[in-house]
Every structure is written in structure tokens, then in C-alpha cells.
């Protein structure tokens with residue numbers, strides 16, 4: 001009761017700071033933690049938003065697989081390739097790195113815990129991929145600007161951190177597009193990479209994501225740092241053992257970490273990154289998929305040197321794969337069902 005009263009008070013406070021909504025957009029909110037001058041009024045950070053009508057109208061509904069909303073697949077009967085249920089992957093999913101390389105990624109930021117991680121990565125001359133929550137982006141725009149200026153890849157992790165297979169087509173659009181728009185207001189370009197919270201995706205989520213011009217990137221090595229504080233078995237020591245196991249057994253990978261709270265940032269700085277760096281060539285998620293720095297943003301995609309550089313002959317550009325998957329494979333799936 002007291003909690004809900006506080007929430008209402010907080011939202012009322014946020015309303016004071018709300019700016020005039022853009023025509024056609026739902027009434028938006030900004031939090032009073034920044035002086036950034038937003039052109040757009042954004043949805044409430046902690047709720048699944050509604051989309052702008054034009055975003056939904058641009059979708060080709062005929063190609064969207066009719067996967068059931070909010071129902072986990074059963075192993076052995078997974079026609080819609082639900083990764084969280086069965087580990088099913090499609091060729092378009094980015095999930096690992098080339099031999100000897102490691103893709104560094106952090107989810108759930110930006111938060112008040114994030115800046116020491118930015119400082120650390122800068123001191124080590126390392127670049128990472130940050131999958132940002134839109135609701136956090138509008139609270140800490142200066143951090144997004146800093147990440148971009150530091151040379152990190154800015155990517156999308158939905159607006160409210162909801163599980164995408166539990167949402168309608170329209171809600172999936174809203175979760176991705178509001179986050180994209182907020183990031184573009186800050187850094188001037190639109191991210192290409194999307195990571196669904198918990199990696200929760202099926203062919204419906206893939207199709208909608210691809211139609212909106214995004215590429216999905218998950219991971220193949222989980223630190224389980226997200227369970228620090230809730231699972232007594234997950235500690236900095238257990239995470240160290242996990243990462244030492246990777247070093248002994250894996251030739252490459254993309255790891256899941258978080259800059260959500262101080263504990264997850266500390267374990268990244270003190271344990272995970274130094275250990276990984278001792279064995280692998282550290283890189284970004286996009287680089288793992290042979291995407292250039294230009295390919296990471298819609299406005300500059302395809303303008304880099306991919307295709308002429310070293311290694312281009314041995315790995316496929318996922319942008320190309322996505323175009324093929326989105327237009328051909330999705331249509332085939334649709335016809336087959």
C-alpha cells in the first residue's frame with residue numbers, strides 16, 4: 001500500500017517534468033534526473049508502452065508467424081524456434097564470436113552503477129556492446145552520450161524489460177521503437193542490434209524485429225551475475241569459477257553481464273573482464289558477427305569496410321542474412337503454416 005502510494009507520488013512528480021507531447025504520441029514522462037532537452041515526450045519507464053500508429057502500419061502482418069503469445073515451447077515440438085524454451089537458434093541469431101575472440105556485452109543500463117564500468121573499460125582500452133533499457137535511457141541520457149563517445153556500441157534491450165514472447169505484435173514494436181527513438185535523440189543514430197530480455201524470442205519476435213530493421217544478438221556464455229543477491233549460490237567466487245571454466249574449455253564466445261547494480265559492475269571489473277582478457281582478444285558483439293562500426297547503426301550500415309577486410313571471406317554479414325531471412329524465410333514459414 002505504502003509502496004503504491006509512493007509510486008503514484010513519483011509519477012505525479014514526473015508529470016511536472018513532462019514536456020509537451022509530440023502530435024500523435026501518447027502522453028509522455030521524463031524523470032527529473034537530467035537537464036537533457038528532449039524533443040519527444042516518452043512513455044513511463046516501467047510500463048510496456050503503446051506504439052505510434054505509423055510504426056505498426058509499416059509492418060507486413062502477412063509474414064509474421066502466428067506463434068502463441070506467452071506460451072513456452074515444449075522441447076521436440078518447437079515450430080517457432082523459442083530460444084528460451086529449447087535453445088533453438090536461427091541462422092540470423094548472433095550468439096558467438098570467431099575463434100580466439102570474445103564479445104563483451106552488458107545489459108540493463110544505464111544505471112547509477114554504470115560509470116565505474118565505463119571508467120574501467122576506458123582504462124583498459126576495451127570496447128563493449130551495451131544493450132540499453134529505454135526507460136533507463138531517458139533517465140540517464142548523459143551516460144548514453146558518454147558510452148557512445150567512448151566508442152562502445154549502443155544497442156537496444158527493450159523499453160520496460162518485458163519478455164517479448166509474452167507481448168502482442170504491437171507491444172513488441174513499441175518496446176523496440178521507443179527505445180530506438182530515445183537513443184537516437186541522444187547520439188543521432190539508430191541502433192541495429194537488439195537483445196530481448198532473458199533472450200526470450202521466437203520466430204514472431206524475430207520477424208517483427210527484422211521488419212523494423214534490427215538484428216537480434218544473444219549470447220553463449222552466461223555469468224549469472226544477474227542472480228547475485230537473489231541466489232545464494234551465485235557469488236563473485238562462483239562467477240570466477242565459471243569464467244575459469246570458459247577459459248579452459250571455450251575457444252570463443254559472447255558473454256552475458258550486467259551493469260545493473262554495484263555488485264555486477266564490481267565482479268565485471270575485478271574478475272570477469274581481467275580473466276577473459278588474459279586469454280581472448282576482446283571485442284564487441286557486432287565485431288563478432290563481422291559487422292563494422294558503421295553497421296551498428298541504421299543510418300551508416302553498409303558504409304564500412306566489411307567485405308574487403310581480413311576475415312570477410314570466412315564469415316557472413318548478419319545484415320545480409322537478416323534481409324534474406326526476413327523477406328524469404330519468413331514468407332516461406334508463413335506459407336507453410
Ligand SMILES: [Zn+2]
Pocket residue numbers: 107108157161197198
Ligand atoms: Zn536484461
